[in-house]
Amino acid sequence: MIELILKRVALGILTLLLVSALIFAGTQLLPGDVASAILGQNATPQSLAALRQDLGLDLPAWQRYLTWLQGFATGDLGMSLANRQPVADLLWPRFGNTMALAAYAAIVSVPIAVLLGLAAAVRRGGIFDRGINIVALAFVSLPEYFLGLLLILFLSVQFNLLPSLADTYAGMSFPDWLRATTLPALTLVLVTVAQMMRMTRTAVLSVMDQAYVETAFLKGLRTKRVVLRHALPNAAAPIVNVVAFNIAYLITGVVLVEAIFNYNGLGRFMVDAVAKRDLPLVQAAAMVFGAAYVILNSIADIAAIALNPRLRHPR
Amino acid sequence: MSNNQSPFALSRRQFMAGAAGLGLTTLASGLIVPQAFAQEATPKRGGVLKLGIGGGSTTDTFDIRVLNDWVPVNQAYMTFNGLVEIDKDNQVQPELFESWEPSADAKEWTFKIRQGVTFHDGKTLTAEDILYSLNLHRGEASTSAARSTAGQFADVVKVSDTEIKIVLDSGNADLPYILSDYHFLIVPEGFEDWTKPIGTGPFKLESYEPGVRARFTRNESYWKPNTAWVDAVEVIVINDIAARTNAMMSGQVHAINQLDFKTVDLLKRNPNLEVVQSAGGQHFTFLMDCTQGPYTDNNVRMAIKYAIDREQLLTTALRGYGKLGNDHPIPVTDPFYAADLPQRAYDPEKSKFYLKEAGLDSLDIELSASDAAFSGAVDAAAIFQSSAAASGINLSIKREPSDGYWSNVWMKAPFSMGYWGGRPTADQMLTIAYSSTSAQNDTHWKNETFDAKLVEARALLDNAKRKEIYAELQQLISDDGGAMIPMFGDYLDAVSTKLGGVTTHPMFNFMGARLAEKVWLEA
Numbered sequence: 001m002i003e004l005i006l007k008r009v010a011l012g013i014l015t016l017l018l019v020s021a022l023i024f025a026g027t028q029l030l031p032g033d034v035a036s037a038i039l040g041q042n043a044t045p046q047s048l049a050a051l052r053q054d055l056g057l058d059l060p061a062w063q064r065y066l067t068w069l070q071g072f073a074t075g076d077l078g079m080s081l082a083n084r085q086p087v088a089d090l091l092w093p094r095f096g097n098t099m100a101l102a103a104y105a106a107i108v109s110v111p112i113a114v115l116l117g118l119a120a121a122v123r124r125g126g127i128f129d130r131g132i133n134i135v136a137l138a139f140v141s142l143p144e145y146f147l148g149l150l151l152i153l154f155l156s157v158q159f160n161l162l163p164s165l166a167d168t169y170a171g172m173s174f175p176d177w178l179r180a181t182t183l184p185a186l187t188l189v190l191v192t193v194a195q196m197m198r199m200t201r202t203a204v205l206s207v208m209d210q211a212y213v214e215t216a217f218l219k220g221l222r223t224k225r226v227v228l229r230h231a232l233p234n235a236a237a238p239i240v241n242v243v244a245f246n247i248a249y250l251i252t253g254v255v256l257v258e259a260i261f262n263y264n265g266l267g268r269f270m271v272d273a274v275a276k277r278d279l280p281l282v283q284a285a286a287m288v289f290g291a292a293y294v295i296l297n298s299i300a301d302i303a304a305i306a307l308n309p310r311l312r313h314p315r
Numbered sequence: 316m317s318n319n320q321s322p323f324a325l326s327r328r329q330f331m332a333g334a335a336g337l338g339l340t341t342l343a344s345g346l347i348v349p350q351a352f353a354q355e356a357t358p359k360r361g362g363v364l365k366l367g368i369g370g371g372s373t374t375d376t377f378d379i380r381v382l383n384d385w386v387p388v389n390q391a392y393m394t395f396n397g398l399v400e401i402d403k404d405n406q407v408q409p410e411l412f413e414s415w416e417p418s419a420d421a422k423e424w425t426f427k428i429r430q431g432v433t434f435h436d437g438k439t440l441t442a443e444d445i446l447y448s449l450n451l452h453r454g455e456a457s458t459s460a461a462r463s464t465a466g467q468f469a470d471v472v473k474v475s476d477t478e479i480k481i482v483l484d485s486g487n488a489d490l491p492y493i494l495s496d497y498h499f500l501i502v503p504e505g506f507e508d509w510t511k512p513i514g515t516g517p518f519k520l521e522s523y524e525p526g527v528r529a530r531f532t533r534n535e536s537y538w539k540p541n542t543a544w545v546d547a548v549e550v551i552v553i554n555d556i557a558a559r560t561n562a563m564m565s566g567q568v569h570a571i572n573q574l575d576f577k578t579v580d581l582l583k584r585n586p587n588l589e590v591v592q593s594a595g596g597q598h599f600t601f602l603m604d605c606t607q608g609p610y611t612d613n614n615v616r617m618a619i620k621y622a623i624d625r626e627q628l629l630t631t632a633l634r635g636y637g638k639l640g641n642d643h644p645i646p647v648t649d650p651f652y653a654a655d656l657p658q659r660a661y662d663p664e665k666s667k668f669y670l671k672e673a674g675l676d677s678l679d680i681e682l683s684a685s686d687a688a689f690s691g692a693v694d695a696a697a698i699f700q701s702s703a704a705a706s707g708i709n710l711s712i713k714r715e716p717s718d719g720y721w722s723n724v725w726m727k728a729p730f731s732m733g734y735w736g737g738r739p740t741a742d743q744m745l746t747i748a749y750s751s752t753s754a755q756n757d758t759h760w761k762n763e764t765f766d767a768k769l770v771e772a773r774a775l776l777d778n779a780k781r782k783e784i785y786a787e788l789q790q791l792i793s794d795d796g797g798a799m800i801p802m803f804g805d806y807l808d809a810v811s812t813k814l815g816g817v818t819t820h821p822m823f824n825f826m827g828a829r830l831a832e833k834v835w836l837e838a
Binding site for chain 2: 083090164170261264275
């Protein structure tokens with residue numbers, strides 16, 4: 001068990017290392033660099049050369065990568081090239097914002113998804129099951145930016161119930177914060193609930209078809225007890241998996257949602273950094289996203305092992 | 316001095332019809348005073364003005380030397396004052412300079428400093444502060460974006476406590492206009508901590524998160540009469556055009572800048588807002604490099620200038636929110652605009668004629684296009700492609716990525732697209748993009764007559780004579796230059812009907828980036 005977990009952690013670190021190298025290589029392929037992005041239409045060859053030297057962009061790419069990696073390994077995220085502020089100061093508050101929004105969405109969506117999934121599984125083939133499936137499929141197939149714009153159109157522009165700008169700032173009260181972030185959170189909830197709900201339903205149903213469940217019913221147990229005590233624990237692994245996957249998505253997939261609602265999170269920040277070719281910022285943000293993804297997936301894997309007696313006690 | 320004496324009268328028809336039709340009476344009743352009434356109503360003090368501005372990033376600062384986008388520029392005008400100000404009629408007005416006097420050759424200018432002005436920290440404005448601020452843009456070590464503009468100041472000296480003198484390399488009758496550049500703002504002598512800006516401006520910075528939001532409160536001892544009506548200003552940076560529009564539609568902000576030409580007509584249906592359309596110098600260009608074949612031949616350049624359907628381009632790409640261009644960069648709003656120059660029209664026959672003159676039956680060319688040049692540039696290229704086909708010009712469009720467009724394509728590709736924001740004077744516009752020595756001469760067009768006349772006109776204080784020369788120069792560019800300039804785009808903002816004092820302005824969006832200072836909140 002411990003060995004398995006250690007293995008997962010080692011694999012995760014290797015993945016992150018590969019991600020960092022890929023991101024670095026990717027940003028090198030993009031046309032232009034931070035110097036030309038800063039100077040824009042006002043760039044002259046002299047000012048470009050001066051700025052590049054100033055920022056250390058005249059060094060070879062591999063050398064810059066190694067310098068960055070060395071700093072990263074020792075916990076130093078470096079300085080932003082564009083405004084010479086420590087990356088950490090810019091990054092962590094926005095990471096906090098992204099996590100807060102993800103948490104808000106997850107707290108709402110996970111219980112709803114699991115309950116709806118269970119209900120649909122129990123009433124397999126009924127009106128409720130079919131109805132909820134159609135609705136779920138509809139939301140899954142709508143891209144989040146479209147869904148976000150629809151919500152803005154109806155809830156914000158037409159009926160003025162909620163603000164279309166997720167305008168948050170330090171020192172705002174919690175109810176204000178909730179109000180400001182409800183639309184983006186709702187968009188994320190709608191996108192993620194559908195998938196988790198369908199997965200829960202499928203997982204529970206596949207267990208419900210097994211002989212021991214039938215035996216439980218034949219013993220005269222009530223549906224509720226069969227589902228909660230006998231079926232659900234055995235269906236837990238795939239559910240936890242899809243939940244972890246969706247939470248990872250809530251953290252890493254919010255770029256578009258943040259843009260639509262103008263939310264000051266890590267996704268918007270990263271887009272900004274890429275546009276400015278601000279490599280330390282891009283790298284740091286990519287590593288945070290990568291780490292969130294790897295960690296949540298590892299948790300899902302480990303949970304699957306922990307929840308499955310056959311994997312827990314391999315023969 | 317004050318610029319808000321006559322609020323821009325906008326159509327109220329949609330407001331009345333829309334408010335009744337949509338049943339939005341809860342929003343409308345009592346809260347919105349139609350502008351027609353506001354015109355007579357006196358300005359009101361108080362309230363918090365919320366602005367949704369596009370064009371900001373986490374790298375923004377208040378450093379007056381590097382201001383380069385709309386959010387920092389608007390914020391700088393809330394905090395600092397300039398030396399002069401351009402009014403809504405494109406005329407230069409005094410600001411921290413109270414009056415000025417040029418020498419006969421326009422080489423030496425004496426400026427009177429406004430007295431009794433104080434900075435946010437209580438210090439009184441002196442000649443030394445102005446010298447220090449101007450010198451930030453001068454000298455070898457300066458990192459200022461206005462360095463080349465300030466390069467013509469041979470000397471800036473204090474004459475007395477109330478006067479300073481600027482000596483120029485060569486005569487320039489437009490010096491006061493040149494001083495309206497948004498980098499020439501005034502800070503106290505020795506000021507260096509740009510994270511805590513101190514100016515003489517209408518508002519004081521309260522909190523600041525670059526690229527996200529900022530809050531300003533009124534400078535209670537502001538010197539300029541009839542301005543700074545609101546108690547506080549909140550700037551929310553909204554770079555995404557859809558998010559900005561939504562914020563305006565849902566009433567979360569009182570004004571947004573830079574509307575999308577494609578959706579303005581839809582936005583106008585909303586009864587709670589007004590669209591402010593300002594004609595100005597912003598224009599869109601198709602740039603032919605005069606040093607690269609086939610554009611070295613003026614016949615080819617003329618063939619291309621006659622091969623574009625300008626009317627169609629204007630109505631399609633800009634939805635009509637602009638003016639036709641005549642292949643030179645001077646807008647109708649400029650006092651030196653050559654009104655007598657006939658408008659060049661779409662004429663495939665003439666275009667063919669010029670191709671024949673160049674010894675060609677047809678022409679195969681490639682246009683490098685990207686929406687980095689302006690929003691809708693790629694569509695504009697496609698429109699040109701179809702109109703050019705009629706004169707035997709086979710245009711292929713090469714889509715370039717927006718990222719790095721200005722460093723990799725602009726001024727490098729033989730035929731590319733670009734844009735220029737307006738400049739306060741004809742001289743500045745002509746100098747930066749068409750004089751043979753300019754680093755930003757983006758068509759590589761060189762013409763000795765042009766260069767000589769440009770310098771001549773610059774030093775003239777006689778406006779009639781100047782107008783004559785500038786008309787010649789516009790014709791020269793139009794008939795010989797490498798830029799095909801099919802259209803000028805208007806500056807488009809949306810403002811809430813609750814805002815009073817809003818006017819159009821020929822320089823930039825948001826009333827020359829000074830909206831916060833001028834407007835008030837009704838009710």
